[in-house]
Amino acid sequence: MCGIVAAIADRNVVPILTEGLKRLEYRGYDSAGIAVLNGGIQRVRRVGRVAEMESAVKAENLQGILGIAHTRWATHGGVTEPNAHPHVSSNEIAVVHNGIIENHEAQRARLIALGYVFQSQTDTEVIAHLIHHYYAQSKNLFEATQRTAADMHGAYAIGVVALSDPETIAGARMGCPLVVGLGEGENFLASDVSAVIAETKRVMYLEDGDVVAIHRSGVEVVDKDRRKVDRKIYVSQLSADAVDLGVYQHYMQKEIHEQPRAVADTIEGVIDNGVDVDTLFGDSATGVFRDIDAVLVLASGTSYYAGLVAKYWIEGVAGIRTDVELGHEYRYRDSIANPRQLVVTISQSGETLDTMEALKRAKELGHGNTLSICNVRESAIPRASRLVFYTRAGMEIGVASTKAFTTQLVSLYTLALAIAKAKGKLTAEREAAELEQLRFVPGSIQHALNLEPQVQAWAERFAQKEHALFLGRGIHYPVALEGALKLKEISYIHAEAYPAGELKHGPLALVDSNMPVVVIAPNDALLEKVKSNMQEVRARGGELYVFADLDSHFTESEGVHVIRTPRYSGVLSPIAHTIPVQLLAYHTALKRGTDVDKPRNLAKSVTVE
Template structure:
């Protein structure tokens, strides 16, 4: 969630640190800060404002240096106040600070360590678990920062990625990771650390992905890495091309709007030039694994969980394979019945979602070794941990509320559905051709839905002064209603809930008034007539209905019934199309309410803490 950037160089690295923070700010924006070595001392600037304000403070403070670290924070321990902002310093007594440190993750034994360090004289200025690490490193320091960090991390329980440097060794930065992502950037007579390669775009394209337990020693002309046992290891150096243009708004008001409009391209790129439905779409050995499995276990969180729920409808319908979809953060804490013949499928935009990674490990520990991930980052931990993978090509997603990552996940899951159906002899050549044709047309179909934006803006103006909303869907569109409600909650702060439309009469109908807008997804499918009855239930109680209806659904606007017609009915792929207007409705409602669309309060991207 939080963002880390670090550097050791022979030039002023402050602009690199600040630019890196700007690119990582979507991962956490409660506070930010930079620390450098300057004139024989550690100097820092911290802010509870955005990175742009921090940059102004840095210029005013004339902060520059050849060695430094930077951080943008999503608050866990301690409120988003300046004294809790990173970097944290550690000093002995009244001496000048000696250690500067930034940290992503959560240290579970921080209370125990805090008491131990206070007992030997360390004074804490913050409520964070991070300051504990800084003091611990300082306490263990005997002239070799690399050795002190190795000793310190052996005492830590929990998840972390850290970057640290020392006043007494000014041309050295040390990093370590366990459960949170951290990369090394290789330069010429300079080296870098970051929580994401995006932060280093334009500075270096040579990236090393550290593994859990690694500790990295960065100096001007070398990078030294040891594993959790202290043994020197060699990690692969990758050439990573990150397009900095992905972080430019262009003509759009917000990144979320840009990413909604990028969905035709993102889905098209994800499909690439797929000509046939083959197991190899998911990696070598997929054919053998798909023939061995007799069920699926899908593990995911948030929006990705709703993608999994949609896939359950597809897979059980077309492939006739039972599917269980679990919220990853709950799965490993309950007693479940493992099935070694189940295919464990994880879904994650970042591939670093801590809860999903932990659930995957738990499933493997229970004997379920057939694993596959649907992920947007080919170099992520999720991809490395799973035997098979399908890489979506959404590109960098900056807005905290997921849009193009979700629709590309659905695209990948539909391809998985077809592959599993074909492996079981349930996909005829004619059906395969028809589904491929529909997939190829999907980008254009999404483009037609995006064109509904002007009509949706008019609805958003009506929603802006509401505080509650209901979303209804039936069958495979119920998860899309859940996703629509989540989007509205995330960015407009309107309380929204979603229900299967048939459940209205079992409780939620009690909430319906003319102040409670009810959004309904109305595709022209087998459940349409049932859904029309549910619509009448709402109208009879004075509710205001907002219906996204297929062109041929024969639902007409009337008093208390507002209808926007979708360009076409899209069969099994209809959930993907109906997702897009719900995204636009949430986006424009948030704009009308004046909220911070890309950086909603209390939230952040890439949830790398449990």
């Protein structure tokens, strides 16, 4: 849940490392540090932002042609400079680390018995001392890193340098992303392609169990069995401009406004070619979909809410029973395997540890029909899945997911259509009608974005509150969940979401004039039920903020505020209704002065449990 960047070159790598950390700031962190080899291990660490570390680096005139850098999100040990990375052992080994070493206490006791003295509370310092212990025996950094990796249990990505081996950066990966960037006479290591994209577009994705040695002239990789392997080299399609703010104040704002294009790009192949099942999902998709009798969606956070919407779509369009579970709950319970069930994992990054481990558990139970919906090509979850559908959201930097969510939604609707077609339940006439609905989604999103000034006015009121309720019914209940999540994530207002029919079963006790109640009220079959629930709120003095369709019959009155979203778009309505709740969270956070893109205690890529 933090960032790694390392470089070896014939030039000063400090600017490369610093810029790489800046490009990783979106991941969430609370301290930053850098170490270079220059007559010794020269290290600068600071609590706070990369800019503070950068100022200290300039003040000390730090330079070197080999180095490692890191942004830390605290897990073991508080937010202090001694706990910040890189960690150093015996002035010889420096290490940066993402993830959690589960057996660190046992290893710490072993190392203390060997005479090592610990300077931090972190699990990472164990890695530094272990590598030093083995390096003292072999004087081979690559070998010492391999032996250390064999001793570690948990999830990790590490970068390592040794003072007496200035020609090597070592790295290892298990459960956390790690990529190698390949340049001309210089090479790089990072937890995310964005950290090195300004230097090279040629990248190599390491796999679980890999250990790598990076030199100026080339790269060596061994797999989990310590056999030499050649990992495929990819040319990244990401541009350096993708991480620039442009005219926007925050990445979240930029990404909210990129949604019409992101959704249009994601469904482009569907609109152009129809529901071509094997082309969209993989060569064997038609056969897989035809033979399944159930669907299981595994995801976490925002992706889980996308799965809840998908349940309505897959059951309604394809007539297939669909269950949705949180990955971190599924993997630890005794579940009944069904070989004819399609297991769908949803992850923006493709590296979400909870979801990845849930997929592994499903495969252990005998589930061979697996499908990944993901935004990052060649990430771990798609590689572990039989079938894949890639969203085309582009890089998402803001911690609070926006365009990843809406592109997941249109992908899941496409999945519902594909399953229906494979099972012979989608006639040519209905397919044409469904595609016509999809074609209008980007326009509906843009229409919803045009409501921003009205949402801003609401945000002025919300910024003064400390609690809020979100209500929805049916397929729009997950939108209420997503709206509450966004508000609490970035504005720090306590927000909860309920199916509107649950009000009278408990939550109504919370309603008073200080509790704004946001209602998702599309013009669907449940509208009159929603109106009855709204009356329950008004009768208790609650103030209602209603997102209603353009063709709904709502009028504003005292205590009832209405914003009219685009006309009701049928089963795809949740996508358009997502936009105003995103805008409400963003502008409320802006009014409260919180860090919109990097909310406290959170990270973008959740690679720890």
